[in-house]
Amino acid sequence: MSDIRDGEPQTGGDEGQAALLGFEAPPSAQPAPTPYRVLARKYRPQTFADLIGQEAMVQTVRNAFAANRIPQAWMLTGVRGVGKTTTARILARALNYDTGEPGSGPSIDMPDLGIHCRAIMESRHVDVLEMDAASHTGVENIRQITDAVRYAPVQARYKVYVIDEVHMLSTAAFNAFLKTLEEPPPHAKFVFATTEIRKVPVTILSRCQRFDLRRVESATLIAHLDRICRAEAVEAEPEALAAIARAAEGSVRDSLSLLDQAVAHGAGAVTAIGVRDMLGLADRSQVIDLFEAAMRGDVPGAFAVLRAGWDAGADPRQMMEDLAAFTHLVTRIKLVPDAADDPSLTEAERLRGREFAGRLPVRALSRAWQILLKAVPEVGAAQRPLATAEMALVRLAYAADLPSPDEVLRSLRGEASAPPTNGGGGGGRAPSGGFSGSLAMARTEPAPMRMDAVPTTAPRLQAVPRTDAPPAAVPVPAPQTEAVVLRRFEDVVALAGENRDVMLKTALERDVRLVQFEDGRIEIALEPTARQTLPGELTTALQAWTNRRWVISLSKEASAPTIAEERTRRETERRQDATNHPLVQAVLSSFPGAKVVDVRERAPEPEAAEDEPQAVDRTGEAGADEDEET
Template identity: 60%
Template sequence: MDQPNEPHRPETDGQEPYRVLARKYRPQTFAELIGQEAMVRTLENAIRTGRLAHAFVLTGVRGVGKTTTARIIAKGLNCEGADGQGGPTTTPCGVCRPCQDIAASRHVDVMEMDAASRTGVDDIREIIDGVSYRAAEARFKIYIIDEVHMLSKNAFNALLKTLEEPPEHVKFIFATTEIRKVPVTILSRCQRFDLRRVETQTLVDHLARIAQAEGVEAEAPALAMIARAAEGSVRDSLSLLDQAIAHTGGAVTEALTRDILGLADRARVLDLARALFKGDAAEALAILGGLHEAGADPAVVLGDLLETVHWLTRLKVTPDAGADLLVSEAERRDGADMAGALAMAHLTRAWQMLLKGLGEVRDAPAPLAAAEMVLIRLCYAADLPSPADLVARAQGGGAGQVGGVAQADQHHLGGGQG
């Protein structure tokens, strides 16, 4: 059995067909699940004490391990141990017949159903009819229903009575990405577990271990890019790592990973933000043009700008926000300087304009032109006074005070619009 939190060793048999990383390194025990410590602890305690619910519902975004967790629960409940004398356990052995058959999705008493393709009441009736019969080989008969929210209303109603009074030998495990679409009457009869998005740094560490196991040289910034793009999804991150390895031929570098993901250089995005807040339209358009020629999508550039403005705003409110392990020292320093020089009104105005502009770019027939117009608006908005300045002006503060505030911000950022 693998050590906790260590990926499985890759197969050495060259005759076996290639398996994608997401399948090859799928966790087989609770210890191998990453980023779900609270849920794992609860399930381990329930199995250890025998306080098991008859139905579980696992919810979370794509790729965080819902179906994987369901299979591990099934293995833990039906594991017989290496000597064939074991009982329900939090550490399935992985070598007994039930463990191996469940891992290969071929156990006769552990049935998996995709509710996205089998939504009708007739499909559920097959389950209801089979519930009354005891398991043929295993300790428990387990039904795993993926994307359960796709079931029809009649199918849910048919399942309701069985969930309310299930036989002792039956366990239901539901998985869904849309928990709000599951009827409350179903949820009230299940023990619910919310699988969290995996933290970026945890994902980076996981990718680094897998790259090492695969014998692949991977730069830390490249793995950080992949982890950010995956947005907390382990499966998405492994798919992107697979793509990066195939694209680079075995050496995953920052530059090539950026090309694969269509991302803009973070340092250049920070330069772009600085130009926008200075009101330098010519420099802003030149930076955007360079990023576009390098392969960055204009909508992605605006999305990165939104992320940068949010980061600068957090730096202004809570300076500790800059202590992110995935942000370089130079970026922290530049970000702190920019956040200190900018007024909160300018940051929030830039956020609103970028948010609106991003929708325009996505809908525009010429995304680059639309992005340029958004940047030009932002540059000229840099000279506009804040609402507080307008109030002071209306109360007799005078135009000089308003202009002085705007000029002060531009001076701190290193210049102004010519």
Template identity: 60%
Template sequence: MSDETTTAPPADEPGFPGLSPAPAPAQPAAPAQAGAAYRVLARKYRPAHFGDLIGQDAMVRTLTNAFAANRIPQAWMLTGVRGVGKTTTARILARALNYQTPDGSSGPTTDLTNFGVHCREIIEGRHIDVMEIDAASNNGVDNIRQINDGVRYAPVSARYKVYIVDEVHMMTGAAFNAFLKTLEEPPPHAKFIFATTEIRKVPVTVLSRCQRFDLRRVDAGLLVGHLGTICRAEGVDAEEEALAAVARAAEGSVRDSLSILDQAIAHAAGKITLEDVRSMLGLADRARVIDLFEAVMKGDIAAALNELRAQYDAGADPVVVLTDLAEFTHLVTRLKLVPEAARDNGLSQAERTRGADFAGRLSVRVLARAWQMLLRGMAEVKQADRPVMAAEMVLVRLAHAADLPTPDEAMRLLRDGAGLGGGNGNGNGGSAPRPPSGGGNTALAARPVLASANPDPVPAAVPRALAGPQIATLEDLVALASQHRDITLKLALERDVRPVRFEPGRIEFALASYGSRTLANDLSRRLKEWTNQTWIVAVVNAEGGATLREQAEAAKGQRESDAAAHPAVKAVLERFPGARIVDVRDPRAVAADATAANAPDDEYLPDAEPLFDDSEPDFDGIDF
């Protein structure tokens, strides 16, 4: 028999709660023996009972209550990202199902602090009644047929025969179908535990037969505490900031964090410092990433490029630098929208204080635009032959765009008379003046995102003579169409447009049911020709106001109603039955028209437009 079965296990063996520093050997071991005895941290500190699991409290509570109530299902489905403990949880479940004390008096339980008869073999994956199957290489119908045949036989020594199927999503569709009947009605002595990272690839017919648990990513703060406990058990001195960097790099995976920690211990050969972890993983200094973010947001391209080159020379990967920059952009956005996020234990002091400062000085639109540009830039850098050059160009674009206005801000500036760089007389056409050395795009320097050390001059306003025709209402637009003799567009504007929003540079309207669907495009094109400006013309799904024709008809009806209520008009209408009011004119307007036409002063209405229409047959035979 091996020493493992005849001697008591040391305190740091897997499955023993309470991590303690390993005792120093009395004498150096031979290199060959040391290499054979060494186990990586991910295996050495693999959880052996539910109390060792970290970050999965909801699952542990559910399983504990289920076992206590004897409501144990026939199958479980464990899903989550790599390294969060799916296979480990499956082994702990198998141990809980088959827990047995030497006297044979115990049953299934989640209280596994003490090892039972089958516990060690199950945890080490070598128990005859607990079969671990890799579905990546055993994914066919023949493999499932073997399971279906073997499940009928009782376990050899344990209480349950447990099948742990890892990466179950790799099974073929035919294999899943062959498994359904056994999975739905297994023998009482059989249990199934499935683990997968791609839960969406598992058929719903299989999911409906399993109790599903989603294992969460482990919180960075909790992971840092776990790594610190392991370092103390291993007798390794490590800075807390170094462990935080390891936890961030692991992205919530416990196994990845232990693998990185194993590598950091070998790399440091002593105390693990933050600089050791950075140089080992090619990470950028978080404080320097924040400095780079500030330079970019100020539009200081020279400082941004120098900082990127310095980090690259120090060993930082350009892709990692942009990734960290995107992460800090996301952090600033979160701090702006959710200030309570500053209490996150995983944040450094620099991230907490400077991030909150940036959150108060940057708008959400600027941060969202920077996030989108960084995401696209990371993809470009990954595909580039010279990543550092591609990263520099990403920063150049980002710095130039940092102080550009959003479309609505640009519209507002144009409306208020502030130009966007046109007519500056610098020979650059419509572009902005060249900024001072190292500056970014300063065409809108009067509206800097962050206070820059090199403020740039405010561009001159556009002269009123070059501003084009002033269009403030729909009536102005109709008059402009009439002025350019576009009768078709004029009639369409009067008849088919129900105004919703009308302002310089933007028109929104609802279209009448009989209106042309191309009216918005036609109007936008015409406005570009007539005003030398780009107008946003959109048809919106809204009720809108009345058309100009409807407004004119309503006004005409109101005038006729008011006129019919006049005593003199009433008398005339009563005197002449069948007479009706054809039109009502404003005497002042009529007088002005008459004066312009050199008509007599006492002419009230032109003869061609009588107040009453007496040409109807009803007037025949009436004696005046």
């Protein structure tokens, strides 16, 4: 029978099979065709020199081998497809590299195949054991390893245990591994691989040398795909390879799988149009046109571009993701101009991205990003994704068309003394004068309004010296004693706050209605929710704070509102007064759906003339909490 290794017949074939069975092979019989191997397996790295994008890890391992500082365990972590399992096999090969010559030992440089190299790379070496922790999670599986690790290797220099997806092991399995992992035999090495490093116990991590394998950069990935295409004699457009690298998100295996699919889709040629159709992507220039229409406030134009992408087979969610990605790109180019030199970008993205970055403010791009960030999951979860995407574009277009609050205020203050009643525009459109341009400006979060108003809090208490103290009986004058004078109930509440009795202060504000107040005597009415011990607590506290006797009596007569109710009423009046201000009305009309949420007192001007009348200045700024994502 034929000896088949890795899918390739080594000897015999159909003729050998026919001879063994006693039949004469037909003259036209040919060896069976070699099964196709996917690119991710065919171009799997065999040495450290073949790894791409992991230079830091390779340098660390090289120095460790050169200095003979090889640890007993490695922990490899990273996203899928960056080479964790491949690196583990290369480490096993480097540890057991043996050319048969005297003095041969572990080496990171392996120009030729050693005695054990082929068997290790094909996962069939007796001393290199690979285990998938996802299907071997129990303590019994780990006990088999701990029992067998004491025996010396059969052929190679080291016994190497490669455990993939190690985070899937149970807690008992991890605990069973601790002693062996901390003090393994000299001939045993462990290599762990995981995508969920946070699920691995710290006790395991502390016994391993950890390597975080990075995502491969787009430029490196594009160059790697181009080399493979030349080796496979496949014609590939640079834009198509850039699209594959973007879709792979730094994963080498994902990029090779997509390249395999693109070659099959294009019948041996990889084109940008074919990759877009295969992945359900919109044309990059189409995404840029969609961005320009939305930021210009052109809703019909944005709808037309979105519908064209839908008719071409593009997924609305993917178009929203691409639109968000381009928004992020423009923002990066504006803040870091060198970001436009990324080789994974198309020429249209590079040129038009710079153009948009020079014309759009950061606040407009930030607002667009926030809207798109919420629109992507909405479109993905909607039963009608196209309609949902169109509504997201409406929000984006109208947000881009509205001016910012500071621009509205500057425009209103620069007009006539009589504030306008229409806010300079209607229907959510930008007011004329200072807001027109090739691209509309998105607005920023407004600042809270500051209005002058009468203070509602009681003044800070001061110690008042007593004047009715008797004169001293001796020539040496005695020091005067001081007592706290409380003239109103609000002073009692303030005194509780100064003495940091928060519970009593809160109860006085919320549960007490004042009936009558005199020095040394207070008549109050309690709310139904008040605790019945409150009068006694107040009496004890006042005697301790003032060194005088106080009488607290309860009444059922009609009384004033509580301090909390009075504070709420005043706050409502202040907010209503601010809302009715003509300037605030003009701002609210410019921002449909906005409302005043806070009113703050304005600090008094330091150089006010004494003979001038002190008029209340209500030209503060309004704080708005928008109901829409605009």
